[in-house]
Amino acid sequence: MSELDKEKNTNTSQKATVYKWKRNKRSLIDILLFCALWLVIAGWIVFIVMMLVNKDNYAPNVLIGIIFGVSAAFLCAVIGLGIVMKIIQDKEKHKILESHIEKTDEEWHEDELLKVRNLRTSFFTENGEVRAVNGISFNLNKGKVLGIVGESGSGKSVTAYSIMQILSPPGEVVGGSVKFKNEELVGVSEKRMQKIRGNNISIIFQDPMTSLNPVFTIGNQIQEAILLHTNRTRKQAKARAIELLQLVGINEPEKRLKQYPFELSGGMRQRIGIAMALACEPDILIADEPTTALDVTIQAQILELMQKLQKELGMAIIMITHDLGVIAQMCDEVIVMYAGKICEQGTAEEIFYNPKHEYTKGLLASIPYGSKAEGKLSSIEGTPVDLLALPKGCAFAPRCNNCLKICLEEMPERLVINDDHMATCWMNVLEGLKDGSVVLMEEKENG
Ligand code: SF4
Numbered sequence: 001m002s003e004l005d006k007e008k009n010t011n012t013s014q015k016a017t018v019y020k021w022k023r024n025k026r027s028l029i030d031i032l033l034f035c036a037l038w039l040v041i042a043g044w045i046v047f048i049v050m051m052l053v054n055k056d057n058y059a060p061n062v063l064i065g066i067i068f069g070v071s072a073a074f075l076c077a078v079i080g081l082g083i084v085m086k087i088i089q090d091k092e093k094h095k096i097l098e099s100h101i102e103k104t105d106e107e108w109h110e111d112e113l114l115k116v117r118n119l120r121t122s123f124f125t126e127n128g129e130v131r132a133v134n135g136i137s138f139n140l141n142k143g144k145v146l147g148i149v150g151e152s153g154s155g156k157s158v159t160a161y162s163i164m165q166i167l168s169p170p171g172e173v174v175g176g177s178v179k180f181k182n183e184e185l186v187g188v189s190e191k192r193m194q195k196i197r198g199n200n201i202s203i204i205f206q207d208p209m210t211s212l213n214p215v216f217t218i219g220n221q222i223q224e225a226i227l228l229h230t231n232r233t234r235k236q237a238k239a240r241a242i243e244l245l246q247l248v249g250i251n252e253p254e255k256r257l258k259q260y261p262f263e264l265s266g267g268m269r270q271r272i273g274i275a276m277a278l279a280c281e282p283d284i285l286i287a288d289e290p291t292t293a294l295d296v297t298i299q300a301q302i303l304e305l306m307q308k309l310q311k312e313l314g315m316a317i318i319m320i321t322h323d324l325g326v327i328a329q330m331c332d333e334v335i336v337m338y339a340g341k342i343c344e345q346g347t348a349e350e351i352f353y354n355p356k357h358e359y360t361k362g363l364l365a366s367i368p369y370g371s372k373a374e375g376k377l378s379s380i381e382g383t384p385v386d387l388l389a390l391p392k393g394c395a396f397a398p399r400c401n402n403c404l405k406i407c408l409e410e411m412p413e414r415l416v417i418n419d420d421h422m423a424t425c426w427m428n429v430l431e432g433l434k435d436g437s438v439v440l441m442e443e444k445e446n447g
Contacts, residue, residue, distance in 0.1 A: 032078050032081075032082075033075075033078055033079065033082060036071070036074055036075040036078045036079075037075065039071045039074065039075070040071050040072055040075050043067055043071045043072070046067075047065065047067075090190075108179075108182040111141045111142050112139060112140075112141055112142075113140050113141060113142050113180065113181065113283055113284060113316050114139065114140040114163070114178070114179070114180050114284060114316075115139050115140075115177070115178075115179040116136060116137055116138050116139075116159075116163070116176070116177070116178050116179075117137045117176055117177040117178075117179075118135045118136070118137055118175065118176040118177065119133055119135070119136050119137070119159065119162055119173070119175075119176035119177070119178060119186075120133060120134060120135055120173070120174050120175040120176050121133040121155075121158050121159075121161075121162045121167065121171060121172065121173050121174065122171070122172060122174050123170050123171045123172075124170040124172065125170060125388075127388055128388050129388075130387045130388055131340050131387060131390070132155050132158040132171070132340050132387065133155045133158050133159050133162060133340050134155070134339070134340035134341050134390075135176070135341065136155075136159065136176075136335075136337070136340075136341065136342050137342070138335055138342070138345065140284065140316050140318065141316065142283075142314070142316055143310075143314050143315070143316055144316050144317075144332045144333065145310060145316070145317045145319060145330050145331045145332050145333075146316070146317070146318050146319070146331060146332070146333050146334075146335065147319045147320075147321065147326070147327040147330065147331035147333070147334045147335070147348070148160075148318060148319070148320045148321075148334075148335045148337060149321060149322060149323075149324060149327050149334060149335070149336055149337070149363070150322065150336060150337035150338055151322060151338075151384050152322065152384070153384050153387070154337040154338050154339065154340070154384070155337050155339070155340040155341075156288075156320045156321075156322075156337055157206075157288050157289075157320060158171065158340075159320075159337075160203060160286045160288050160318065160320055162178070163178050163185070163201065163286065163318075164193075164197060164201060164203055164286065165185060165188070165190075165193045165197075166197075166203075173186055180196065180200065180201065180283075180284075181200075181283075195229075198225050198228070198229055198277075198279070198280055198282070199229040199280045199282065200282055200283050200284065201282055201283065201284045201285075201286065202276075202277035202278070202279075202280070202282040202284070202285050202286070203277060203285075203286040203287075203288060204270075204273050204274055204277045204285065204286070204287045204288065204290045205273065205288055205290075206288050206289040206290065206292050208261075208266065208269035208270040208272065208273045209261065209266070209269060211273055212261040212269060212272060212273065213261070214260065214261055214262060215260075216260075217257065217258055217259060217260055218245075218256055218257055218258075218259055218260070218261065218264075218272055219238065219241055219256075219257030219258060221272075221276060222241040222244060222245075222257075222272070222275060222276050222279060223237040223238060223240075223241050225276055225279040225280065226240050226241065226279050226280065229279075229280045230280060238257070240279070241253075241257060241275075241279075242254060242257065244275040244276075244278060244279060245257070245271075245272075245275055247275065247278070247309070248271040248272075248274050248275045248278075248305060248309075249271060249301075249305060250268060250271055250272070250275070256268075256272075266295075266298065267295075267298035267301065267302070270290060270291075270298070270302055271302070271305070273290075274290070274302070274305065274306070274309070278309065278313070281313060281315070282315060283315060283316065284315065284316050284317070284318065285306075285310075285315050285316070285317045285318070286317075286318045286320070287306065287317060287318070287319050287320065288320045289320055289321055289322070290302060290306070291303060291321075291323075291326065292321075292322075292323075303326060303329060303330065306330070307329075307330060317330070319331055324352075324363060324364065324367055325367065327348065327351075328348065328352060331348050332347065332348060333345075333346065333347055333348065334346065334347070334348050334351040336351065336357065336359065336360045336363070338359050338384075338385075338395060338396055339384070339385045339387065339390060339395035339396070340387065341395065341424070342414075342424070343357045343359050343360070343396065343423065343424050343425070344356060344357040344359075344360045344421075344422070344423040344424070344425075345421070345422045345423075346417070346420050346421035346422060346423075347420045347421070349420075350417070350418070350420050350421040351421075352364065354417070354421065356415075356417050356421065356423035356425060356427075356428050357396075357423045357424065357425045358396060358400045358401070358402055358425060358427065359380070359396045359399075359400075360423075362380040362399075363380070365378045366378050366379050366380065380399055381399055382398055382399035385398065391408070392408070392409060392410075392411075393406070393407050393408045393409050393410050393411055393412075394407040394408075394411065394412055394424075394425070394426065402427055404426050404427070404430065406426050407426050410426075411424075412424045412425055412426045412429070415428045415429060415432070
């Protein structure tokens, strides 16, 4: 392990301790609030009972009154303390995150929208720190479609939530940098993020039923986003909502605005989700498995719709999926993730026709197409690695058919295959050594 890695690990474990302490402090406040609330409720009950029992004797009533008054004061004090602690915690969190932003002096180019550098996100569970995203870096340019592919638990969705800053505890961004139009988003205030979310970066969630609020009409939900981020009046927001519903192919838009989510089909709900995400014409649309919960014919319609809108509006898309077919249909560039890391990255053409990681090869081999559709489907043996116990070397080693001795011992470094392609697999180093494209450090030093 290099000195840099050791330092990173020390930082992360220190941070883990800080977050654990903060979580314990938070739960202590919750317990105090809970106790105080029950104390007041019990005080009230005893007070009422005593008043009924001792109608003619005021002394016990006064005593109970005092108990009740003290408990109410205690509750107010605890609530006040909770609010102050929350403010202090938010400030502390902001400071910690700011100190973990990895400042880069990379130049910002005109066509760049998003730059993610060494992003790390962990979940601090009772069993330990789960490193769901473990140091990933990528760029997204204007008007491009970037696909993030991998199995469940590979860190795709957590990457999206980290960019949007919508992780809930125990998940936390613990380091790295996410720059949108050269503005750092890691550690930015919630107030600023609320302006960016929906307005500049939008997200479509996997399940349209859970992403829409069941107690508000479709009209309310779309118009809310428009009113929040633009200067439009209510009337103008309604007109825009109708326009958006037409854009995503919903018939009778005026009628739909008055309906609730449960009155619509799954496909329609997902179209509504897309309409909401597009309400303010964002620069980046993150689609987190937008077609997984839909049947195949609706899936095709939604993908076509997204392609059409992307071309019409010129926005950039991050398409998160485990479906390589979706990636092939839509994406310019592809990131393959495994165990919270990027194992291969390149243009769609390079990934599909020149895969250089054993995991990507396994994923491609498991696509049912052509004559293979009639035979037995191939699969990647084994199960995804336990993120609480990551192996020393390559995380894919236990499932890899071509695992080398070094794969068990050392983490493969990223190797540049060509200008459009990078992969982290020892096989490439081995092949490179054979054909002379990779030179060992010692050999280089010895000339
Ligand atoms: S580094 Fe080794 S174990 Fe990992 S994918 Fe490549 S060959 Fe397989």
